[in-house]
Amino acid sequence: MIRGVVGGISFYGNCVGIPDVGGHVTFAPGYADNPLVNAMCVGLVERKDLRSAATAKPGSAVYLVGSDTGRDGIAGASLLASFELGSADDTKRPSVQVGNPFLEKLLLEATLELVARDAVEAIQDLGAAGLTCAASEVAAKSNVGMRIDVDRVPRRATGMVPYEVMLSESQERMLIVARPGREADIERVFARWELHGVRIGLVIAPEQDGTARLEIRSGGEIVASLPPKALANDAPEYDVREWAAEPVRDAPAAAPVGVEHSQAEGLQKIGLELLQLLGSSDVASRAVLYRTYDQMVGTDTVVGPGADAAVMRIKGRPDGIAIALDAQPRVASLDPFTGAAAAVAEATRNLVCVGAEPLAITDCLNLGNPERPEGAWQLERTVAGISAACEALGLPVVSGNVSLYNATRGSDIWPTATIGAVGGIADVAKHIPARSGDAGDLVLLAGSAQVSLAGSTYAAMRGHVEGTVRIDLALEARLQRFVLAAHTRGAIRAAHDRGEGGLGVALAELAIRDRVGMRVTLPAVRGIDKRVMLFGEGPSGIVLVIRTADELLVRAIATEHDVPLWTLGSIGGDILEIAPVLGTPVEALARAHRDGLARALGREA
Numbered sequence: 001m002i003r004g005v006v007g008g009i010s011f012y013g014n015c016v017g018i019p020d021v022g023g024h025v026t027f028a029p030g031y032a033d034n035p036l037v038n039a040m041c042v043g044l045v046e047r048k049d050l051r052s053a054a055t056a057k058p059g060s061a062v063y064l065v066g067s068d069t070g071r072d073g074i075a076g077a078s079l080l081a082s083f084e085l086g087s088a089d090d091t092k093r094p095s096v097q098v099g100n101p102f103l104e105k106l107l108l109e110a111t112l113e114l115v116a117r118d119a120v121e122a123i124q125d126l127g128a129a130g131l132t133c134a135a136s137e138v139a140a141k142s143n144v145g146m147r148i149d150v151d152r153v154p155r156r157a158t159g160m161v162p163y164e165v166m167l168s169e170s171q172e173r174m175l176i177v178a179r180p181g182r183e184a185d186i187e188r189v190f191a192r193w194e195l196h197g198v199r200i201g202l203v204i205a206p207e208q209d210g211t212a213r214l215e216i217r218s219g220g221e222i223v224a225s226l227p228p229k230a231l232a233n234d235a236p237e238y239d240v241r242e243w244a245a246e247p248v249r250d251a252p253a254a255a256p257v258g259v260e261h262s263q264a265e266g267l268q269k270i271g272l273e274l275l276q277l278l279g280s281s282d283v284a285s286r287a288v289l290y291r292t293y294d295q296m297v298g299t300d301t302v303v304g305p306g307a308d309a310a311v312m313r314i315k316g317r318p319d320g321i322a323i324a325l326d327a328q329p330r331v332a333s334l335d336p337f338t339g340a341a342a343a344v345a346e347a348t349r350n351l352v353c354v355g356a357e358p359l360a361i362t363d364c365l366n367l368g369n370p371e372r373p374e375g376a377w378q379l380e381r382t383v384a385g386i387s388a389a390c391e392a393l394g395l396p397v398v399s400g401n402v403s404l405y406n407a408t409r410g411s412d413i414w415p416t417a418t419i420g421a422v423g424g425i426a427d428v429a430k431h432i433p434a435r436s437g438d439a440g441d442l443v444l445l446a447g448s449a450q451v452s453l454a455g456s457t458y459a460a461m462r463g464h465v466e467g468t469v470r471i472d473l474a475l476e477a478r479l480q481r482f483v484l485a486a487h488t489r490g491a492i493r494a495a496h497d498r499g500e501g502g503l504g505v506a507l508a509e510l511a512i513r514d515r516v517g518m519r520v521t522l523p524a525v526r527g528i529d530k531r532v533m534l535f536g537e538g539p540s541g542i543v544l545v546i547r548t549a550d551e552l553l554v555r556a557i558a559t560e561h562d563v564p565l566w567t568l569g570s571i572g573g574d575i576l577e578i579a580p581v582l583g584t585p586v587e588a589l590a591r592a593h594r595d596g597l598a599r600a601l602g603r604e605a
Helices: 002-016 101-116 130-142 162-167 183-192 228-232 263-278 329-334 336-352 373-393 473-488 502-514 530-535 548-560 586-600
Strands: 061-066 120-125 145-149 173-178 196-204 214-218 221-226 301-303 310-313 320-326 357-366 397-403 416-425 442-447 494-497 518-521 541-546 565-571 575-579 582-585
Touching (some): 061 101, 061 183, 101 120, 101 173, 101 183, 130 162, 130 173, 130 196, 130 214, 130 228, 162 221, 173 183, 183 196, 221 228, 263 530, 263 582, 263 586, 320 336, 329 336, 329 416, 336 357, 336 373, 336 416, 357 373, 373 473, 442 473, 442 502, 473 541, 473 548, 494 502, 502 518, 502 530, 502 586
Parallel strands (some): 145 214, 518 575
Antiparallel strands (some): 061 173, 061 196, 145 196, 301 310, 320 416, 442 541, 442 565, 494 541, 575 582
């Protein structure tokens, strides 16, 4: 399964000419029958070149462009979006859409050429439900009707009936409405790119009573006719809050059973436990995956995979963007609201760690069956968590996707909100680099020191996913503003999010970057022992590296933003020494981190 997912991403993306610059991977048994693959693609466009699906006008010609149409994917995404698989339902698994990245590249270039020629009046890609969805959405958004002749649709299979043509989810296709008088341009451009550019219909005016019709014809006869808004806008609506019921769970133990240690035993084992965490599938380097991708195609990648976020330049300009993808499914399994909010916080926090100001997010909501009370509750709480986080951080949600019914034989996946975040950098040459810092630099912890083993990687490795995770969104917002303010003053030499594996893993990963050690002491917080402080997890924590001379400045900025700050220690040597709990050579940490995922997947590193 993993080989197929990784291979598909690298093959399709790189053939289209898109660099793979970052990502997120979570492993859990609940995804075995429902693996999730969410992708975010970020592009740049001049505002004058924006095109919409809502601008079609009566009398304009409708074209289906790109690849031909087959039976692949008929009722694919649209079918899976409305039922869960069970022991008797595996025959319902649809055929998979057959993707051709080389055709996709031609389609993209031809479409951009038409946009540059100003020949496009309206445009919509073909995705779930194929031509049915694209035609109804363009017509509904534009408040017009549309007449489609399915007999004109180029096909790769014989004997296809209108139902199959309209619902095929064959890839690499778009619906284009031509500007009047520009039809020949569309046909000529697509012929030059050796793709279909076939006129299949016409935009029609609403009837006298104002009712628009989507009319499907075949063999000279009308085979379907209905208002396009009946498909695009007026589908049945449900209030999941009426169905929702929070699951009844046993009260979690104060500390997961099996995690406690005597102090003597703990101090002997804690170094080994850090190596174990660094080599675990949840924490280990993803290089074995992303090194199969082309990260530099287009030559705009400033910071690629392996850092907190990717950084991309914009040719001919000093500014650029940063991109991050994150999810918190284990936390969401305990509380969907906190899991979704924490995913937004982590994605934007990772942007801040490279010096980018968060601009907006997109999301993909992957959940189980919303028709069951617990599934409805998870959906409602997930949306509420994203909303609360974005309101606190002052961010818009500019797009999104929903994948429901991810359930097999009555068992749902964890409620998984995958968050994609984009940030702006005024000068990409001045981003915060992914480095360890220089000897003598100070290591600080900014934000919250309140961590626990609830929902942590450390506890999960021991078979425990339980407890309560809390997030202070107001502190999260202040933390991010503080780091950006300190970076603007030139005071941040390195930054790294405290994520999976807690502070211990964050310090180790920071040291691994340049193979430089450090000597630090854990913060002393009432009620949190050394092991929990080292491996406990919680939002709103960033490890910073600064010059000694900048400490007073950084503390003043932290005070101004009301952000707690702890001085942990300093950079130097070749050992990660966390007094008094461990001292481990950085090379040993790097080796565990580098080889862990390959070993877990049964591959050579």
